[in-house]
Structure formats: structure tokens, C-alpha cells
Amino acid sequence: MQYLVSVIFDQAGLATPEEMAAIDVFNDRLVAEGHWVFAGGLGSPSTATVIDNRGEETMFTDGPFVESKEFLAGFWVMEAADLDVALKLAAEGSKACNRKVEVRPFL
Amino acid sequence: MSVADVRAAVTQAHRHEWARVVASLTKRFGDLDIAEEAAAEAFATAVERWPADGVPPNPGAWLTTTANRKAIDRIRRENKRGDKHREAQLVYDDDPPEPLGAIEDERLRLIFTCCHPALAPHTRVALTLRMVGGLTVPEIARAFLVPETTVAQRITRAKVKIKAARIPYRVPSAEDLPARVSGVLAVLFLVFNEGYLATGPDTDPVRHDLTAEAIRLTRLIRALMPEDGEVAGLLALMLLTEARRTARVSAAGELVTLAEQDRGIWDAALIAEGHRLVRERLAARVAPGRYQILAAIGAVHTSARDVRDTEWSQVVALYDQLVRLDPSPIIGLNRAIAVAELDGPEVALAVVDRLEDKLAGYHAYHVTRADLLRRLGRSQESRAAYDQAIALAGNTAETAYLTRRRDQLG
Numbered sequence: 001m002q003y004l005v006s007v008i009f010d011q012a013g014l015a016t017p018e019e020m021a022a023i024d025v026f027n028d029r030l031v032a033e034g035h036w037v038f039a040g041g042l043g044s045p046s047t048a049t050v051i052d053n054r055g056e057e058t059m060f061t062d063g064p065f066v067e068s069k070e071f072l073a074g075f076w077v078m079e080a081a082d083l084d085v086a087l088k089l090a091a092e093g094s095k096a097c098n099r100k101v102e103v104r105p106f107l
Numbered sequence: 108m109s110v111a112d113v114r115a116a117v118t119q120a121h122r123h124e125w126a127r128v129v130a131s132l133t134k135r136f137g138d139l140d141i142a143e144e145a146a147a148e149a150f151a152t153a154v155e156r157w158p159a160d161g162v163p164p165n166p167g168a169w170l171t172t173t174a175n176r177k178a179i180d181r182i183r184r185e186n187k188r189g190d191k192h193r194e195a196q197l198v199y200d201d202d203p204p205e206p207l208g209a210i211e212d213e214r215l216r217l218i219f220t221c222c223h224p225a226l227a228p229h230t231r232v233a234l235t236l237r238m239v240g241g242l243t244v245p246e247i248a249r250a251f252l253v254p255e256t257t258v259a260q261r262i263t264r265a266k267v268k269i270k271a272a273r274i275p276y277r278v279p280s281a282e283d284l285p286a287r288v289s290g291v292l293a294v295l296f297l298v299f300n301e302g303y304l305a306t307g308p309d310t311d312p313v314r315h316d317l318t319a320e321a322i323r324l325t326r327l328i329r330a331l332m333p334e335d336g337e338v339a340g341l342l343a344l345m346l347l348t349e350a351r352r353t354a355r356v357s358a359a360g361e362l363v364t365l366a367e368q369d370r371g372i373w374d375a376a377l378i379a380e381g382h383r384l385v386r387e388r389l390a391a392r393v394a395p396g397r398y399q400i401l402a403a404i405g406a407v408h409t410s411a412r413d414v415r416d417t418e419w420s421q422v423v424a425l426y427d428q429l430v431r432l433d434p435s436p437i438i439g440l441n442r443a444i445a446v447a448e449l450d451g452p453e454v455a456l457a458v459v460d461r462l463e464d465k466l467a468g469y470h471a472y473h474v475t476r477a478d479l480l481r482r483l484g485r486s487q488e489s490r491a492a493y494d495q496a497i498a499l500a501g502n503t504a505e506t507a508y509l510t511r512r513r514d515q516l517g
Binding site for chain 2: 001003081082083084086087103104105107
């Protein structure tokens, strides 16, 4: 079972060196214990472009699809047996990156 | 067998077997929704068939087998979706019921799943009452004064989340157990408290159905986890509170305070059982948690034949212990009520007044102030405090009591 662990934050900008170091340690553990699928940090919402190609013409819109105070700053995709395992990992991820996270199952 | 006898047998079976049936089906089919629906259908079938066929010698086994068949029927109907996993389970059709120990364990799993921390607190309460308690959606809606559709939605959403996010159907590991047990106890305490001081203009002031259900479920947890001190503490606390239930509302429908209750009509058997549990925990010589301390306070109150015999110094000492564990303003308020008996209303009022910032919106804060001010002869301030208490109180019997008290002020 895979879970998306979204990192939620309200300011643009990179993780501090301390946060980066903690994230690296956490990621190594995810790999070692077989939970690692993928992870990444994202550029700020202002760098996003929304594309709509449902009509005749491809529409590009500058900015994120929804403006909000808090936004997706990065994510992990983790392999976990069940939600209890995923919640525990996500709690450690939250501590490592020093931000709130949200856990959502893949279908 | 008379119709009344059969009806009593169905009610009895519902009380004792509902959670077992839901738990064993959840285990077998891995799906709360199927388990709940099949269990409900099995009980409906019992209502239909038992009057003609007679009550089966082992109602639990009959209900489980019937529910299993209903579940299999539903899965077969839906199987166009080609669920291989479930199809494989259908092979073991009428296998013998699981040994008792395993089933007890299943019920425990069911409770932990319903009280999972990833579910919202009010959802945990609704789900536990439905899946473990066997209450219907309208019953739960009435208990918490929310529309039936809201309760139904909460339960449906919870079932979807449990399945989609794979909330495990299992008793948590030893490391997580204390936190998870305390989550379960919080749900049961909430159900009990809502029963003991019910909110709403149209409900009975004390909802015995809810207090009884909370006690029944706590007894179940106690049977499953006899070594847990806080489980024993919560059960004792509920029993010692429930024991005073009949004395708590007067014939005129007014709340009767602890000091004014007719102690002769307290339930001696419940008190004896509660005291036994409190003594058992004292003998364990393990630092008590909050439910055990609250139960000990209940034991002090129920040990006094007359309110004047109450050992208030013990009550205050226990509250001091509780404050160290949980320095919440509500505990501070309750401690102040005991302080008033030990050191007088003036000392207590000074303590209570310091809680204003945090408790100004809480009716019991104003009730306590009103009473202390009344005892100090400060009628005008007392009246104002009663007014605020009445405005905030949600319980009809309490409103009636407070109104009379206010109107008696000189």
C-alpha cells in the first residue's frame, strides 16, 4: 500500500541546513527499511502553471490552481503496510522537515 | 413461548451478541460496512423468524451463521466486480465459530478500530456506538442532538476512510497501547457524561440508555484488559456516579446536588462494586491515572452516609494529586468546590475568580460562583452569577434547579 505524505507550509524558501540534514537521515532510513518510493521538494506556488487542454485550445494560466495561505511544499511517496505504519513514518517525517504533513492513501 | 419472551430474547441477544457478530464478520470479510449490514440483517431475520421457529439454543451462533450467509449473499451479488480475495474466503462457508478467546480479541480490535486517532472525535463516538454498542443511527442522532443524516454521513465517511486509508483492524502494539487505550476510554467517558448530564430541551435530564451503554462497553474493555489500571478506574468512576443517578433528579424534575441527595436511595450494589475496584487499584501500588483518582474521589463521597461525614481533606488531597497530572482549569474548579467545604467559601471564591479568563463560557464556573456568593451573603452578585449560569446551562433539570435557587435569594 502506498501513501502520499504531503509537506504543508506557508512560506516560500528552502529548508535550513539542519532541516536538510534531518531529512537526509530520515530518507536513508526509509530506503533501509523498504518504505522509500519517491520524494521531492517543490518550487513555490508562484512558479506553478495551470494547463487546461480539455477544449479546443490549450490554456495556460500563471500561478497555482488554488491560492491559499498554506501550500504543498514537497512530498514523500511511502510504502507502508497500513495507516498506523504510515502515520508513524509521517510523524517522523514532520519532525525531520520541521513542517506539518498530510497523509493520503493511493487508491 | 410468548411474544414478549421472544422479544426479550432478541433484545438480550442484541446486547450480548451484536459486537461479537460485527467483529467476527469484520475479521472474516475485512470490511466494516459488510459486517454492519449483515449483522443488522441477521437481527432483523431473528425478529421475523424466532416467534414462529422458537429461539435457537445458541442465539449467538445462529446470528453469526445467519449474518455470515447474508454477507456472502451480498458479496456474491456484488461480485460482478470480480473481487478474488473475497471469493476465496467464501469457500469456508459454514465453518465452526471461532473459540471464545479469539472472539473476545476480535471485539477488542473492533473497539480500537472505531476509536482510531485518524478519525475525528465525534466520529469515533458515533462509530463506537454503532459498531460496538449496536445503537441505530436514529438513536445516536437523538443522543447527541444532531440530524440523522449527519450521523449517517459520519459513519459512512469513517467506513470509507478505514477501508481506503487501510486503518488496521488490530489491537495496537504494546508501545502504542497506553495512548490508544486512553483514546478509547475518552470516547466511553464522553458517552457516559452525555448520558449523566444530557443536553437539550427535549431530552430526559439523565439518559440512562447512554450511561448504561458506556458502562457496558467499559465492562467489556475491563474483561478484555483486566490488568489496565485506568480501565478499572474509569469503570469504578462510572459505577460510583451511576449509583447516585436515581437521587440526582427530584420528582419535580430538578437537579439535586450531591449535598442534598437522599443517600438512602443510592445503589448499594454499584457502590460496593466501585469501592472494590478502587481498593484493587490502591493495592496495586502503581501511580494512578486521572480516572483512578476521579474514582477515588467518588469513593470518598459514596463512603459518607451523611454529607457532613464527607472527608473533605481527602477529597482536596486527591484533587491536588489530579491537578499535578492534569492542570486544567476545570479540574481547578472542581478542586475549589471541595476547598469551600474545607476552608470556607471565601477562600474557594478567590480560587474560582482566578479561573475567569479560561472558564467564563463554562456554565459550571458560574454555578460554582453563584453558590459561593450565596453562601457569603452577597446576594446581588450571586443573582448575576445564577443568571449567567442559567443562560449557559443546557440541561433542563439543572436549569430548573438554578432558577429556583436564584429566585430564593433575598
